[in-house]
Amino acid sequence: MIPERKSLIIDERQAAAMIRDGMTIAIGGFINSSHPMAIVRQIIRRGVKDLTVVGPASGGLDLDLLIGAGCVKKLVTAYMGGEHYCPIAPLFRVAAERGEIDVWECDEGMFYCALRAAAQGLPFTPWKAGIGTSFPQVNPDLKVFTDPINGEPLLAVPAIKPEIALIYAAHADPYGNVQHIGTGFGDRAMWRAAGKTIVQVEKIIPNEEVRKNPLATSIYGADAIVRAPYGSHPFAAPGYYIEDEEHIREYVAAANAYAKKGDRRPFEAYLHKYIMEPETHADYLEVIGIKRLISLHEY
């Protein structure tokens, strides 16, 4: 009798149920691409609070949505915006200005220093860029110290260890071998640093397919896999779909109504229609409609 490998596939509700109030979680992707939105929306649905969110090195509107929905206490990222859709994320901006969230101010270099320290089990890793800037002042976690080799002033960037990383990728087999299409941005760095990693994928592929291109395996050993087609919507998914410009503009308009005019109703309506009302990711896709979804395939 040949023993069998255990499938690691769970659904987005089981994944989101692992995220508890006050946790430190990482969310993968980059600005307008590759976010595990099926899980993110389920986290909002569950009303999780006080999260420390380690965004990608440069964060996008997925994090803005989490802030607007009241899930976030502290944010670790070097940028918050939607590029040409909105240069600065609207709800991030007002929440930061009002002190409703803490921002762990950093640049992308420091961001990876913090993740690497966590991955390496070190209290910190050093960085040179930042000496002479305001970073050590606005982020007191960054300590200026004298390097023991040449006596130079350096920045000690302390470890930030996500308890769970939530990653989006194109494919995985049932056993946790994950393959991105494209570069995968900084997702590997999050996986290396995190205690556990849950990867939401467009498609489950057989282990035999994984073995055809082992170099493409970006994360060898996710702890759980969530299958969610169109799961990065409204953001892009390399090799699958481009971002849903219309939906993103709808979000930005709703968020701006609050950020710029103090009218929270359009954002609440957005939350209700796209997140609270649909019970599952599949229900969400029904709200978006297959017509819109397949229109995004055009490359």
Add this chain to the structure above:
Amino acid sequence: MIPERKSLIIDERQAAAMIRDGMTIAIGGFINSSHPMAIVRQIIRRGVKDLTVVGPASGGLDLDLLIGAGCVKKLVTAYMGGEHYCPIAPLFRVAAERGEIDVWECDEGMFYCALRAAAQGLPFTPWKAGIGTSFPQVNPDLKVFTDPINGEPLLAVPAIKPEIALIYAAHADPYGNVQHIGTGFGDRAMWRAAGKTIVQVEKIIPNEEVRKNPLATSIYGADAIVRAPYGSHPFAAPGYYIEDEEHIREYVAAANAYAKKGDRRPFEAYLHKYIMEPETHADYLEVIGIKRLISLHEY
């Protein structure tokens, strides 16, 4: 008129001519695989002296040969041997015992710390493993210091910056895009740290071939490319040939004659036959013979 890209292809003599007495150079691969031997042999032919050789994290008999030929002043690696061919590299052993070479004692973790610090332009990177061991005692470059975050004792591993890295890979296009077959071991880390990188390849491929699998491009931007078929012989080349067991045993016997019995003649004969007498890499291959070479294709 469309401007043209410049080819970066040079030959092994031009490559070796860039290596001067006293330089710090890195040599890629791992123990019994993937060494840029056409360039290494040409360095020996030219009689280069006093090199600081940053071997792979775990070094093989290519470095032993360089030591035996009198090219090496200092060696940076965490292992020196040939696995089942010889657990400890013979000429390395005697040279180290007699103080004829300096050994920068480290383990593989510290080795990559030193390369990473160089790549990041930092004076050092920290490491935890090593506290309580003899490493800071036998390698005074390693400094124990108090981490500025938690006050833990840590090891500061100083940067080691190779002026030139010599790497072996399967393929490159003429413009410096390099693709390994297999993992490429720690070759990327050497490239990131080095001032310049010369890559010796089995085969030049068209740029169009590179573009078919951009994920396979391991080194994007070598400074020069050397074409040398069978260029890792007698060591293995993933996807091309296995190591030449008979030749390696011949080398080990010659080296052991000196290391164990003080008889240097077999090693000198080896040097003469395989390195000093053949003028080029192609001449070397003639000495080995095509019959032997194609027998190594068997997988």
Add this chain to the structure above:
Amino acid sequence: MTKEYATDFTTKELIASFIAHQVRDGERVAVGAGLHVPRAGILLAHLLYCPNVRLYVVMTFTNLIKEPKMEPFYTVTDFRPAKWAEAYVFHDDFQENPRLVSDMFVVGALQIDKYGNSNLIGVGKDYKRLDFRGPGAVGTLSMAHYVDRYYLYVQSHDRRIFVEQCDFISTIGWGEGGADGRRKLGIPGNGPIYCITPLCIMDFEPTSKRMRLKSVHPGVTVDQVVENTGFELIVPESVPETEPPTIHEIRTLRERIDVEGMLRR
């Protein structure tokens, strides 16, 4: 070959041409998605003068000299330009050696002081209660630290941007000034070379490293620049007009790079 200058061009095209002359062949050059004008300038350099530049585009490396036309891309995550890739770059790899990503860099800002220090963090005296929260530093701090040189680029020129003192500094220019302003802080590289605005090009006076007017764009007066700059700008006795683009550059921009006409709007 004498240069045949164009006479019909926009300020954006002028700036693109200026930026094109900053690129050196064989360098690695990061091409941003958001800043259309610098992007066009770098691509112009590549197509006309620097065939061996390694372009870092949407987290890939490529070379585009054989491409008849550049399709536009507006986000750094747009996967479509990755079809040109010669190599993929994992984003965290940039931190392993920023120089492998780019030899030069373009830095935007909310505020810039007279020594070229700049701010993307936010505007206000109290960090905990900012008047205006900025987008964050992205990778500008680390890139500007490690690259050979960088260029400040802003899309408007007024006293809100050019200030006596930045509320926060996210990227070091010449620190507190002086030719050793960077060396004193242990910062490598040649720092900011030019500051490029819709009105003018500014450089840094070599001794004090204070910002100095280098050229004004056609139709712009020196007074206009001085008036819209919130710190004391060094103004040489004679300030030339910014060198116009050539006819060939304009043709290349319009036919191969900026086919959608973003630089003409």
Add this chain to the structure above:
Amino acid sequence: MTKEYATDFTTKELIASFIAHQVRDGERVAVGAGLHVPRAGILLAHLLYCPNVRLYVVMTFTNLIKEPKMEPFYTVTDFRPAKWAEAYVFHDDFQENPRLVSDMFVVGALQIDKYGNSNLIGVGKDYKRLDFRGPGAVGTLSMAHYVDRYYLYVQSHDRRIFVEQCDFISTIGWGEGGADGRRKLGIPGNGPIYCITPLCIMDFEPTSKRMRLKSVHPGVTVDQVVENTGFELIVPESVPETEPPTIHEIRTLRERIDVEGMLRR
């Protein structure tokens, strides 16, 4: 199912079976090339008890439960077993997080002291003039530091290896002893669990963390072990024989793992 013990086995097969029982399902486990017996033990665990182990083999990750037979490999650079790869591991990636490579590790040594500290650097009092230069630490120091637990494994048992004090320590065991011997040094993980030799299995007495005889292999006497150990070994009143392999284990070893019979020589 009661265990049916084999009666005909070699010491190497016995040790492989012992090691097989150290592996836990779902773990990452590095499989070395050079040490045949631990390699066979880990593969035995995988095929019989731990189908979800992630095997780190020649710098790839794989799972081999569907493989009828393991072809032998003798070097860590042999590319042939990479045909089984589910993922490639760049060697420098191990330093980014050693735990992603392995949860357990096997460490060899030139010298081992009573607290399980070990030496691969060399033998001699003067580092600059060693009597015997060792091969170097390879990755043992870092792996043993980061993994959940490790196992000391040597291929001979004599007073040159088991010494009162190592000339040099390349891998920390229990430091200067005591249950907090590692914690005092800030070292994570559970340290060395067993020391495995051709004569016996030794563990560490929980309070002092001094090495203690746990079991002797068939045909070996306690006196023989004590005589060949250069430090004072803790010897319990009764020392059992090492648990023999089962018939099923021996069959699996011989038919699927050690087809070339290296463990029978």
